[in-house]
Amino acid sequence: MDASQLALVFPGQGSQKVGMLAELGESYKLVKDTFAEASEALSYDMWDLIQNGDQQSLNLTETTQPVLLTASVAVWRLWCEQGGLRPSLLAGHSLGEFSALVCAGALEFSDAVRLVRARGQYMQTAVPVGEGAMAAVLGVDDAKIIQICAEAAIKGGVVEAVNFNSPGQVVIAGQVAAVDVAIEMLKAAGAKRAMPLPVSAPFHTSLMKPAGDKLAVALADIVVNAPSIPVVHNVHGKTESDPVVIKSLLVEQIFSAVKWVDCVETMVAAGISNTIECGPGKVLSGLNKRINKSLSCNNIDSPASLADALEATK
Structure with a gap:
C-alpha cells in the first residue's frame, strides 16, 4: 500500500x-x-x-x-x-x-x-452533575436536527447538535429539560431512536x-x-x-x-x-x-x- x-x-x-x-x-x-x-x-x-x-x-x-x-x-x-x-x-x-x-x-x-x-x-x-444531558439521535437528517434543537431551546433552555458522527447518527446535548423537549420533538419528526446517553455532562455545547x-x-x-x-x-x-x-x-x-x-x-x-x-x-x-x-x-x-x-x- x-x-x-x-x-x-x-x-x-x-x-x-x-x-x-x-x-x-x-x-x-x-x-x-x-x-x-x-x-x-x-x-x-x-x-x-x-x-x-x-x-x-x-x-x-x-x-x-x-x-x-x-x-x-x-x-x-x-x-x-x-x-x-x-x-x-x-x-x-x-x-x-x-x-x-x-x-x-x-x-x-x-x-x-x-x-x-x-x-x-x-x-x-x-455544568453541575444532573443539570446536563446528551442523547443519540438516529434517522433524522442534520439540518432537521439543528432546526428542532433551536425550537426546543426556546422552550427548555440550551440544546445543541454536538457530534455529527455519521449520516443519520447525531448526538445532541444541553440542559436536561431542553434535551427532553428535543427528544420528544425528534421522535414526532420520525427519529428511529432518540435516547439519552449515560454521560455526566453536556460535552461540546456552549x-x-x-x-x-x-x-x-x-x-x-x-x-x-x-x-x-x-x-x-x-x-x-x-x-x-x-x-x-x-x-x-x-x-x-x-x-x-x-x-x-x-x-x-x-x-x-x-x-x-x-x-x-x-x-x-x-x-x-x-x-x-x-x-x-x-x-x-x-x-x-x-x-x-x-x-x-x-x-x-x-
Whole structure:
C-alpha cells in the first residue's frame, strides 16, 4: 500500500473498558512502558486501574481522558516499532484529537496526559452533575436536527447538535429539560431512536465555554509544535500547521460540535482508502465505514488485530 492512502484515527470517550489492551500489554513491553510513563506524570498506576479497577472509576471523565490517550499512544508506538506504514493523515474524535497531536509530534506525551486530565476536570465542573444531558439521535437528517434543537431551546433552555458522527447518527446535548423537549420533538419528526446517553455532562455545547477558558490558560504554558503528520481537526474538518491556531482549535473544540463526518470526508478527498483505529474498540471504524463505504477499516487493540492491520497495509 502507498502511505498516501493510509490514515490513523484515535477514539474518544466511550471506548474505555476494564481489561483493555491486556493481551497487547502482556505481549509487548512497549505498551506497559507507555502506561508507566503516563502513570509517572499523574502519580498513580494507570495500568493497574485499567486491568483491575472498576468500570465506574474508569468512566470518570478526568480518568477516562488520560487513560484513552495513553492507550492510543501505546498502540501508535507499537505500530511504529513493528514497522507499520507511516500514515499521511491523523485524526481523533474529541479527546482523540489530543492523541493524534501527540503521535504527530505536536504535543509532548507527558504534557498531553496532564492536560487531558485537567480538561476532564474542567468539562465535568463546567455544568453541575444532573443539570446536563446528551442523547443519540438516529434517522433524522442534520439540518432537521439543528432546526428542532433551536425550537426546543426556546422552550427548555440550551440544546445543541454536538457530534455529527455519521449520516443519520447525531448526538445532541444541553440542559436536561431542553434535551427532553428535543427528544420528544425528534421522535414526532420520525427519529428511529432518540435516547439519552449515560454521560455526566453536556460535552461540546456552549455550556462548556468555562471549561474552554480554563483550558486556554492551561495551554498557555504548553509547547505546541507544527505536526510532522497533518492532523484533521474536529472543529472544521481541516488540517492546520500553525501551533498558535492549533491551540485555539483545542480550546474551541470543547464547546463546539465534533464534525467527524467532515473529518472523514476530508481524508477520503485527500486519497485515503484505509483507516486504522488505534486504541480499544471499533467505534470509529464503524462510523468511518458508514460515512464512506469504500473505506477499508482496521482497528488495533490486540496482538491479532495488530497482525491484521500490518498485513492489510503491506
